[in-house]
Amino acid sequence: MGKPILEVNNLRVSFKMFAGEVQAVRGVSFTVNKGEVLAIVGESGCGKSVTAQSIMRLIPSPPSVIKKGSSILFDGQTEIVKLTESQMENVRGNDIGMIFQDPMTSLNPTMTIGSQITEGILKHTKATKAEAMQRAAELLTLVGMSNAQERLLQYPHELSGGMRQRVMIALSLACNPKLLIADEPTTALDVTIQAQIIDLMRDIQKKTDTSIILITHDLGVVAEMAHKVIVMYAGKVVERGTLQDIFYDPKHPYTWGLLRSVPRLDSNKENELVSIPGSPPDLYAPPVGCAFAARCPYAMKVCQEIDPEHFDVGEGHTAACWLNHKDAPQVELPVGIGRGAHG
Template identity: 65%
Template sequence: MSESKQTILDVNNLHVSFQTRNGEVQAVRGVNFSLKEGETLAIVGESGCGKSVTAQSIMRLIPTPPGVIKEGSIKLKGKDLTKYTEKQMREIRGTDIGMIFQDPMTSLNPVLTIGDQISEGLFKNSKVSKADAKKRTIELLSLVGIANPEERLRQYPHQFSGGMRQRIMIAMALVSEPGVLIADEPTTALDVTIQAQIIDLFKDIQKRIGIAIILITHDLGLVAQIADRINVMYAGKIIESGTVREIFYEPQHPYTKGLLKSVPRLDGDRNEPLIPIDGTPPDLFAPPKGCGFARRCDYAMDVCLQYDPEPTSVSEHHSVRCWLQDERANKAVKAIDNRSPKINFQSK
């Protein structure tokens, strides 16, 4: 990826909470990341880690109440979207940022043809004739790999397979040629073959029109095929960030290593069992005092339970939030393996 490409999206110190009867759920806790033109950034992590809430916050689609952006900024081409009114955001959605949701069947209107649903975005965001809207709709259906688009634009969502419906959602998101496309678990309900086709489609579209993509997923296999960089989220925070090669071949955070160990490999021993991450994520009604992963971590130290680590740079593009990066932990870590008891390490 060229270093000359400009940053199109910049998220800084984002905090998002939900007020419930039982208290405040701190879903996103100080997230920072940027996205360059034409880049693919993957955000990965377990269910409930805050990745989908982060995506919805960028689009300002969090229901308010109970959700609220408590702190931070979301700058698109230098303009802070957290300051925008709902009317202003309606103009941004679809034109500057497009989004693909998890389940296309619930996102598509069952009583409207797909041609009407795609062209609706054209009529909303620009003044076009019916003939031009139909022409553009056919172009988009062709772009996303739907055969016989002239005939199929008159059909309804139930007449398409799950993979085809997801392609229609991609076409709808690309109607006004946005600079950023957010794909929230776009292949979750699809079989492996169709998943590969959708990922190939993303890569092809990106090559053709240069769109920047944020891919929200828990599937590391998909990430390896398409992403330039990866943000690993846990308990509402980005705990490790780096290029695909750095995350897959030089992971630094115990959680990242645990995710990679739990993924089956074609080049691995078929008789070797997968290693799960013991325990469960913390309750974000009352986030833990120190590192959110400490109570599940085999390397956890006293300091991990008391203080949240700050990001540490491993390389130019690789950073991690972990006390194991502290020079005082090096000797202690060398003396233990993955199943050793917790060790003591006092903070400054």
């Protein structure tokens, strides 16, 4: 893997609401290297999408506020937090592309596919209209759409869900961005189309060496694509590591819960799906100690009182859980968790 393309440090994002301040993202830090796929996983409402949209500066302000001390450094030199809106317009699409959750609401229903793809090319490059259309046709072919020239003249409503998602991917790749953010790219699609889109993204990533941040709650998608994983809960990173670390040697009870809630092909009666009891905490007033303590079967007194630091549990593998303290009691891992369990 190459040098860092994105360094997020102590990102804190709040929403000022009538009833108070929602602390949606609370001190998130991570690095994405050139040519690397980083997956951000966690339940709905854990801060994944807010983190992604903060990198693109797409969350409306007000009510959102990126707090002082937050840093989003792109390509070693551009501090995204400090850019004006007009400067950000040069970054979006050109340096950082984004694939949104629902292509039907993200594509403009009044513009042809060709117009939408060429818009960014004409804005960010010196291409002529004809060159931009040629590039758009090449992109549609790259994302596996047949009859590309005809597709350029069609409108979003004339395409299926899977085709629209392919158009979204083509759109995000139009200006050869260095970083691609894919926010739940397969959520609105059926299972067979999901598999095709994952294969397509993996293929494109290998061909173009683009770095990807993959936002998802689908661990199956993560297993197919990611090099590194960060697990988020209640606006914080609770565990980070390589794909191998998270799937085969997880060290946080929340990660165990996520893994146990996923069906496995080698499953038997003992490995039934287990949901995580309870619900995430209210981020108007986050708990003093570990945010997961109220739902954690292993919670100790210290968990309720002091928020755990990140403990080093391997090379580049950290987990914010008191169970990793040298004086913590040994616990027996749940069935189906740990080395060999997901082999």
